[in-house]
Amino acid sequence: MSIDGTSESAPVTGERTEDAHEGGFRTDMMISVDRGGPRYGEFIEKVREFMDRARAAFPSEELVDELIDELTVVNAKLAAVEINEWESPSGTRIDLPARGNITLPPYLVDKAGDDGVQARVTFTRFHLGGNNAAHGGFICTAFDDLLGMTSALATGKVTRTAYLTVNYRSITPLNTELTVSTSIVRLEGRKIFVAATMKDGERLCAEADGLFIALNPGQP
Numbered sequence: 001m002s003i004d005g006t007s008e009s010a011p012v013t014g015e016r017t018e019d020a021h022e023g024g025f026r027t028d029m030m031i032s033v034d035r036g037g038p039r040y041g042e043f044i045e046k047v048r049e050f051m052d053r054a055r056a057a058f059p060s061e062e063l064v065d066e067l068i069d070e071l072t073v074v075n076a077k078l079a080a081v082e083i084n085e086w087e088s089p090s091g092t093r094i095d096l097p098a099r100g101n102i103t104l105p106p107y108l109v110d111k112a113g114d115d116g117v118q119a120r121v122t123f124t125r126f127h128l129g130g131n132n133a134a135h136g137g138f139i140c141t142a143f144d145d146l147l148g149m150t151s152a153l154a155t156g157k158v159t160r161t162a163y164l165t166v167n168y169r170s171i172t173p174l175n176t177e178l179t180v181s182t183s184i185v186r187l188e189g190r191k192i193f194v195a196a197t198m199k200d201g202e203r204l205c206a207e208a209d210g211l212f213i214a215l216n217p218g219q220p
C-alpha cells in the first residue's frame with residue numbers, strides 16, 4: 001500500500017498484445033458474438049451487480065478486509081488475461097447490452113439503421129447522481145455512444161464526437177427502462193449532425209444534439 005492508501009498494483013494498460021494500427025478507431029472493428037464464450041454476458045452482469053452493490057454498501061471494517069482479499073484474487077486472475085482494446089470481448093460483443101462494455105450504461109438496441117437508432121437504457125444504483133436520479137454524466141455517456149453508433153451506421157465510417165450538447169429536461173430515474181431515439185439531422189461532407197431524446201414513457205428526461213466527424217485514414 002502506498003502512502004496515499006492506493007494499491008501498488010500495475011495499471012491496466014491493455015498493451016500486452018497491442019499492435020500498430022492506422023487510427024484512433026479501427027475501421028474493421030472486430031465485432032463478435034462469441035468472444036469470451038457463451039457465459040461472458042453473465043460475467044458482465046455479475047460485474048455490473050458488483051458495481052451496484054459496491055455503490056450501495058456500508059460494509060463493516062471486517063467485511064472490507066475480507067473483500068480486499070477476495071478482490072485481490074479476482075484482479076490477479078483478470079490481470080493474467082489482459083488484452084488490447086480491439087480484441088477484448090468488452091466493447092466488441094454486439095449481442096450483449098452496450099456491447100458488453102461496463103463503461104457504458106447497459107442499453108439494448110431495438111432498431112439500428114442508417115437513419116437512426118432506437119434503444120432502451122436502464123440506469124441503476126451505480127449510475128446514481130443524487131436523490132434516486134441518474135448522474136448527468138452517465139446520461140451524456142449513453143447519448144455519446146448511441147450517437148456514435150448512429151453516425152457510424154449512417155456513413156459506414158469511423159467517427160469521433162466533435163461536440164455533444166445535452167439538455168436535462170426532467171429527472172431521469174434509476175431502475176426504469178428509458179427509451180432513447182437518435183436521428184441524423186444532416187450530413188455535410190465529413191460532418192454528421194445528430195440528435196437524440198431520452199424518455200420515461202412520454203416524459204422527456206433529456207435531449208442531445210451533436211456533431212460527429214468521420215475520421216480520415218490515419219487520424220487518431
Ligand SMILES: CCCCCCCCCCCCCCCC(=O)SCCNC(=O)CCNC(=O)[C@H](O)C(C)(C)COP(=O)(O)OP(=O)(O)OC[C@H]1O[C@@H](n2cnc3c(N)ncnc32)[C@H](O)[C@@H]1OP(=O)(O)O
Pocket residue numbers: 029094109112144145146147148149152159160161162163189190191211213215216219220
Ligand atoms: C447494431 C450494432 C452495430 C455496432 C456498430 C459499432 C458502433 C460503434 C459505436 C462506437 C461509438 C463510440 C462513441 C464514442 C465517441 C467518442 O466519444 S470520441 C471521443 C471524444 N471526441 C474526441 O476525442 C475528439 C477530439 N477531437 C478531434 O479528434 C478532432 O477535433 C476532430 C473531432 C476529429 C475533428 O478534427 P479534424 O478531423 O481535423 O476536422 P477539422 O478539419 O478540424 O473539422 C472538420 C469540419 O468540422 C468542423 N468542426 C470540427 N470540430 C468542431 C466543433 N467542435 N464544433 C463545430 N464544428 C466543428 C470544422 O469547422 C470543419 O468544418 P468545415 O470547415 O469542413 O465546414
